[in-house]
Amino acid sequence: MQTWIEISLATLALALVLSFYRLVKGPHVADRVAIFDLLTAIICGLCSVLSVTTETPVLFDIAVLVCLVSFLGTATYAALLEKREIEKK
Amino acid sequence: MTTIAHPLPFAILASVGSLFLLLAALGSIKFPDFFTRMAAISKASTLGTACLLFTPVAAQFSWHALGATFFALAFLFLSAPVASHLLGRAAYKQKVPLFKNTQIDEWRNPKS
Numbered sequence: 076m077q078t079w080i081e082i083s084l085a086t087l088a089l090a091l092v093l094s095f096y097r098l099v100k101g102p103h104v105a106d107r108v109a110i111f112d113l114l115t116a117i118i119c120g121l122c123s124v125l126s127v128t129t130e131t132p133v134l135f136d137i138a139v140l141v142c143l144v145s146f147l148g149t150a151t152y153a154a155l156l157e158k159r160e161i162e163k164k
Numbered sequence: 165m166t167t168i169a170h171p172l173p174f175a176i177l178a179s180v181g182s183l184f185l186l187l188a189a190l191g192s193i194k195f196p197d198f199f200t201r202m203a204a205i206s207k208a209s210t211l212g213t214a215c216l217l218f219t220p221v222a223a224q225f226s227w228h229a230l231g232a233t234f235f236a237l238a239f240l241f242l243s244a245p246v247a248s249h250l251l252g253r254a255a256y257k258q259k260v261p262l263f264k265n266t267q268i269d270e271w272r273n274p275k276s
Contacts, residue, residue: 076172076175079178080175080178082179083179083181086183086186087185087186089186090185090186090189091189093189093192093193094189094192097192097201105202105251105254105258105260106201108251109192109198109201109202109205109206109251112248113185113188113189113205113209116209116210116212116213117185117189117209119217120181120185120212120215120216120217123216123217124216124219126220127168127174132220135229138217138236139233139235142213142239143236143239145247146239146244149247149250150246150247150250152251153247153250153253153254154250154254156251156254156255156258157253157254157257
């Protein structure tokens, strides 16, 4: 059972690395904002798995808060992109 | 190492959720277009986060963790489609290039 938990943690770390690749390479701002959404999802999952394996329940509250806050970031950036489009006209 | 009360459901949920998040990251690398990447990221990451948020409840049941999980899940399922729709609409208005083999573009020519 221990190996499965380590495999899932390693998979989450690999997902972080792959999404950082797109974060650096992404040709447009919208790509980076979408990847930011994915990064917050991965960090949320990582916190909730680590809260069990390290027996620190505070990490689960952090996971819930990250999950709630990520929507605000994405929505704000989307509104910023639309506003920039309106100002360009 | 710590002892987990119910290791089997915890391990299954953690493996499935992290696998879906890895699929989302792979899709964000391999797909050719912003909008297809967006589809992969929003759907797979929502399912993966939902699986992973249930892991503390699966490992050791407590009403506090269950309430927090349901609160976060309700907000996640309401907010993730809204956020991806907002971002996709803003990107389309910014004329982010579509994939070159795109067949249907209903916003540009509604009759097609």
